[in-house]
Amino acid sequence: MHVELPDGSKREVPDGATVADVAASIGKGLARAAIAGKVNGKVVDVYSPVPDNAKIEIVTPKSEAGLDTIRHSTAHLMAMAVQDLFPGTQVTIGPVIENGFFYDFGTDRPFSDEDLRRIEEKMAEIVKRDLPVRREVLSRDEAIATFEKLGEKYKVEIIKGIPGDEPLSVYRQGEWFDLCRGPHVPSTGRLGAFKLTSVAGAYWRGDEHNAMLQRIYGTAWADKDELNAYVKRVEEAKARDHRKLGKELDLFMFSQFAPSMPFFLPKGATIYNALIDFVRDFYARDGYSEVIAPIIFDTELFKISGHYDNYKDNMFFSEIEEREYGVKPMNCPGHIQIFAMERRSYRDLPIRYAEFTRLHRYERSGVTHGLVRVRSFAQDDAHLFVTPDQIEPEIERELRLIKEIYDIFDFKEVRIALSTRPEKRLGSDALWDNAESALESALKKNGVDYHINPGEGAFYGPKLEFQVTDAIGRPWQLGTIQLDYALPERFQLHYIGADNGVHQPVMIHRAILGSLERFIGIIIEHFAGAFPLWLAPVQASVLPLSEKFLDYGRETAATLRKAGLRVETDESNEKLGAKIRDAQLKKIPYMLVVGEKEVAAGTVSVRKRTGGDQERLGSPLNLDRLLRSMSVDDFVAEAKRGIAARSLTL
RNA sequence: GCCGUUGUAGCUCAGUUGGCAGAGCAGCUGAUUCGUAAUCAGCAGGUCGCCGGUUCAAAUCCGGCCAACGGCUCCA
Incomplete structure (x- = not known):
């Protein structure tokens, strides 16, 4: 029979040949390097038989598919070592992730760093034994019976959750096996360039109401050189950590009396103010009005805005003179007060209110991180009050502004997501149709690429989210543009139109840098602390x-x-x-x-x-x-x- | 909030079996007056996160709390 290779050439191989046979027929080196194969685009084990006329690609460790296979097999290798060292530990899932893999185990006993070293040693031992890794097919019932006998209740649950009645595969290496779709490397000897990096608690199926499992993270590579290069990259990223640099460069600090609320030291405050001045230049040019509203409001306001019902768990409250106040988590309700202060004419619109005052959000302990997730911060946000006709031009203007500003920081590659109507939402389908198409056509007119996040919009409207890539390739979400019909309705906002009739404005919420705190954290890492002259605290x-x-x-x-x-x-x-x-x-x-x-x-x-x-x-x-x-x-x-x-x- | 780890001088960290609290850098003082990534010497610096317990004796052992860190969940 014949197979076709990636360069388009045909090759004759004996009937019943496997991927490994094809590799061997091409060359000895390739046969040694082969850890999997791609047959008509599907990744399979090397000992899988090849159909006649198939398109074959030999997967080696250096390819993406090869690396994924290695990582997946290394996860299995780790699970085998863990079950060998800690009998009674249950296996769950062990997927490939960026740079490596993890595996979640059901156990009462958390793993220590010492355990990780022991597991690594055991893994190295299994690599040395060079156990063949083989696929076996079981019927669904056999599979359930097998794992039930072992007391592997999570696996049983997984199998029961797999729809249909197709047979299931397990991969066996030595005396150990695991339910798995595959493919895997042909033997454990093909692995070795790995390192277990951390252990953490993780909920079964990612639900905080479920049991807490023990997750071990690891990294795995084609060879030791790549592993070492990765370790080096991690160290470089660590050297850029904004918390470390913030301390070294005297930019900011924290106090245990104000958890997760940054203090900007003189040098950090210089950067902070330079950024505000920077944004203000664009505000002056583009016709924004900066306002300053109070920080605490009677909770009645938040009841009208919906924050009390939808956002209470993330707010700070205080009571004085038997009146309950909430600390504002967003600027919109304040800006709405200003808009509603007087009767507005269509001639006044668009009105663009910008504000840099502090916001406070109660973030659950354990979720905060340096400057990038805090409880006290300011945004470069603005709320635009517009007529329906002005939605599109205003969004286009914001798109241009965002690009202009991101370019100044040299963020490579801005990814834009359009998040559309969620299940739970306010307003009619017609309004959503309008809002989504307004955002989409603005994107199209400006010729920008975007992708859609279905159902990820805010409850009051769809949003655009802007993600940038920093100097070492990490993605960060910065700005957002959100279209809102709900708050104008809830606050009964109006303007008088050219027809002398009463109309409801539409609100556009938007931020470009996002939170200043977060942005500063990001650019500290982006510039590795070496700020461009215009931002440098000491020039x-x-x-x-x-x-x-x-x-x-x-x-x-x-x-x-x-x-x-x-x-x-x-x-x-x-x-x-x-x-x-x-x-x-x-x-x-x-x-x-x-x-x-x-x-x-x-x-x-x-x-x-x-x-x-x-x-x-x-x-x-x-x-x-x-x-x-x-x-x-x-x-x-x-x-x-x-x-x-x-x-x-x- | 959950799982795990950590908390010692301004910073980075050591501290053995429970028995007087340590180093380097930074700081201060003095000497030196210097040409492109660390001059030398001396001095000073501590509620060992906080509260409680065990003990003749606690940085060290036990309990509680606070904060930070790695994840999970969350990120409106």
Whole structure:
């Protein structure tokens, strides 16, 4: 018979040949590397027979399918080791995830880090035994009987939940086996580049009302080099962790007296305010009005808005003079008060209220994380009150604004999701049709790619969600645009139209950076703490070569400050090398060295933080190339150009 | 909220079997006056997260609470 290879060539193989046979017929190396096969697009075990005229691809560890197979098989390998070491532990599920796998076990005894090491050792032992991994097919009833006999109640539950009556497969390696669809590597000897990373509690079937299982996470790769590269990547991500950098760079702190509510230290507050100023520039250009509303409101307001019914569990409350107040979790009810203050004309619309005041949301303990999930924060949000005709142009304008702003931070790849009507919702289908198509046509008109999240919209309207990818490839959700017909209805908002009739406005809720706290956390990691000049808390540090040049240094710093730059002078009694090291570690964009030459010429010697390092470059330092001597005025002009352009490079 | 881990000087961390609380960096003082990633010396620094218990004696053992961390659930 014949098979077709990925390059389109045909190959003759004996009848009944398996994937492994095909691989062997192509070459010895490939046969050794084969861990699975793709037959007509479906991934199968290497010893699966191949039908005549099939399209065959040999799956090796380096391919995506190969890596998935390795990870899946490593999960099985771990489960076998666990059941060997801890008899009575029940198996549940063990899927492949990004970079690795996990397996959930039913056990009363949580695993310790010490256990993880023992499990790893046992796994290595099983790898060494190089046990063949073989698929066996059982009828549904046989499968249930088999796992019931073993007391594997979770597996029994899984089997009972599989629809239909098709036979089920188990994979056996040595004396151990597990229910599994497969495919798997041909033998345990093909595994080895793995590491168990953590243990955590996880609910059976992801439901918090169910039993808590013990989940072990692991990572697995094609070979040791890839594993080591991954470990290195994890370490790099750790070095960028905004909580670590926030401490090192004196940006923010927390107090046990205000759990999960960040304090911005002077340097962090500088970034915070720079971001607000940045957004305000666009507000001025695009016709937003900034307002400041109270932070606490009588709960009556939240009863009208629906927050009391739908959001109470996430709010802070207080009582005074026998009146109950709620701390606002969102700005919309406040903006609605302002809108409703007076009779509005269609000529006034669109009205765009923006606000940066603090919001508080009670997040369950255990869910908060650094700056990216907190209980006290501000958003760059705005509420647009528009006529139905204005919905589309306003959304298009917001789309352009969002792109413009994200580009400035150099976020690669913005993914847009359109979240459509959920099961539980307010308003008629006709209204939803309108709202969804308004969002969709704005997307289409602007030629942007998007995908649909069916049923993920807010109860009051559909939303667009904007996800960016940071410098090391991690996705973050930032902005959102939401169309809302419900709140104008609940608050009985009106405007007088051109026809002199009473009409209801539509609200657009939107945020671009999202929460400022969260955004700062994200950009700390995105820039690895090395903020672009316009955001850097300290833009330049003046480094006097010795005490003799302190006066000139202070004078220079004063000149720069007068020019609007954020400048420090390093007056410590240290040698230049130490001062440079300090400034580098603080990731200060410019270091201005002043010594005898500079005093004489009235200049500064500029070293950029990107300027390199003698040791690290491993070559003799070329000072002329690295440094530039320039007048103070020239430096001011250069820095101001960089700031005005919000340039990412120095 | 749930499962697990952690909490010692400003920071990073050590602290053995329950027996006087430790280091490096940072800080302060002094010397040095220096040319592109750490000058030298000295000094000071503690409610061992908080509360309670066991003990002659607790950073160490036990209980409770608080906070942080890794996940789960949640993210309107």
